[in-house]
Amino acid sequence: MGARGRRSVRKKASRVSARPADTEWPLWEVFVQEKSGAPHEHAGSVHAPDGELALQNARDTYARRGPVTSLWVVEARHITATTPEDSPFLLGPGPDKLYRHPRFYKGSKE
């Protein structure tokens, strides 16, 4: 999942335009479940002013060719994600914790 880090310093620097700021519809991340029972997978993002239009935009953009069983849209700012710095200690079970792996244990036939 690619939740984005907004680099606010850089963003301000590039807003040099003298035009009045246009409406900016919020960003929503789209998750698609192709078949019943399958996990929802991140497909990309859409811009929309609210959830109902986000869902419709997501359907038009990411479910055009089907098959899609279910669609989730989540406003990007509501996603909490790990950072690459977190990953090593937060995410990996590590090779030294074998007791979490089924292969560590002998079954009746193995």
Add this chain to the structure above:
Amino acid sequence: MDEAERERRFQARIDAGEKIEPKDWMPEAYRRQLVRMISQHAHSEIVGQLPEGNWITRAPSLRRKLGLLAKVQDEAGHGLYLYAAAETLGVSREELVDGLLRGAAKYSSIFNYPTLTWADIGAIGWLVDGAAILNQTMLTKCSYGPYARAMVRICKEERFHERQGYEIMRVLAQGTAAQRALAQDALDRWWWPTLMMFGPPDAASVHNDALLAWGVKQKSNDELRQWFVDLAVPQAQALPLAIPDPELRYDEAASHWRTGPIDWDEFWRVVRGGGICNRDRLRARQRAHEEGRWVREAAEAYAKKRHA
């Protein structure tokens, strides 16, 4: 860790074939190049709706009308995937669109050519999408994760565009004398601009080396161009239509089709705004944006009221 060490580690990741993701450290130059490339690609898809959209209302059969409409819809969709990929690099879609509408941002120059007949739709699908597919297939291996993934999605959808274009050309080339003439005329006008789509020759290309080193591209402009020519010449012969190049010849030793000289003056002229449709394309996008402002504002106002 100092900058040099970070860059060394970054390059090692690239060389190991790892994908760079949005929150990974990356050199500022890498980030800038990708924003430029991805946003130009996005703008191209959006602007690309216009030359083809021009013929939806005149498509000569219901099947062709549906096919062209679906293709143009796909292009809008591809633009969205690509803006989404660019946004992972810390720019907003609003800024990117603003750049396009101010005339500051570039898009593929091929779309500055006019579509003059129905046959142009066939030529564009066959040649322009054919060329784009080669480029995009290569980019599925791009080192930047979101861009590579967008390319995978786009490649799946692009295949039908090219087939549809080629089928249109085949039916015309094998149709009435008038249809054959239309098809040949379209090929005459779109062949050379398509070759220019791959960009300037490697020797003259500013970004080439850096993009290859960073795994953003895997082939150079000339390599892609040659790949395309080798595919397209036999396709033209099968239609059958004549490639508008009196110097076209087959190089037996290298197993490549060699073209005559490309007019790079024309390329630069069109890139710099001197093409027939540059102004029209920009004006059309500016108009859609301006006239649509009240709609976007209404949707935003409604959402705010609902949450208040």
Add this chain to the structure above:
Amino acid sequence: MNAALFEYALRLGDDRLVLGHRLSEWCGHAPIVEEDIALANLALDCIGQASQLLELAGELEGAGRDADALAFLRDPTQFRNCLLVEQPNGDFAQTIARQVLFDTAGAHVLGQLAGSKHERLAAIARKAANEVRYHVRHAREWWLRLGLGTDESHARLQAALDELWPLTRELVTPDEIDTELCQVGIGADLRATGERFEREVGELIAAAKLRRPPHPAFAPSGRRGAHGEHLDHLLSEMQCVARAHPGATW
């Protein structure tokens, strides 16, 4: 019977062909890229439905005309679409208003036709009804956003409603062909559609805080081939390439 059914299929098909064509004009020019995609989606569904309906019409006529021949080689006076769908797109509010009004009646008609005694028509209607459910949802979401969004969007939607309202009577006024086909269980009951239309559109007008326009003044005429001046320009554009190459295949 077949003559009546042929006319009926033409009406259904022509409505959707002309509406789909109008919607396709937005491609590349919509207020936001997401709407380029959404409107194209609506257009594709409409034209797809039209293709099936005109194909059926051609078979019913039995004169060797297929859907393309009917779409590209008939003159304006031979078209059977309602006047509402041939109106120019106008601004986004007018396009949305047209969609909401057409679909409110259209969805009800398709729902009835899904149970038609004519198998082919029923099958086409069932698939179309499914697609139209989404059209209705999309158009009504925009109706609310425009009606309740800003003063400007509200004014534009009201203007659109005022402009198009007189053309809605045609959607729900049965003539002899409607009556004949409804009686034998093939066609829709437009009076029932009219009642549903009144109720639903009344609710939509209230929900968007709009003002109901005065009673419509236009008598239906599109079903008899008496169109306004817009259709000729629309068809001139739509048919020009096909007509320039008689007998050619594409």
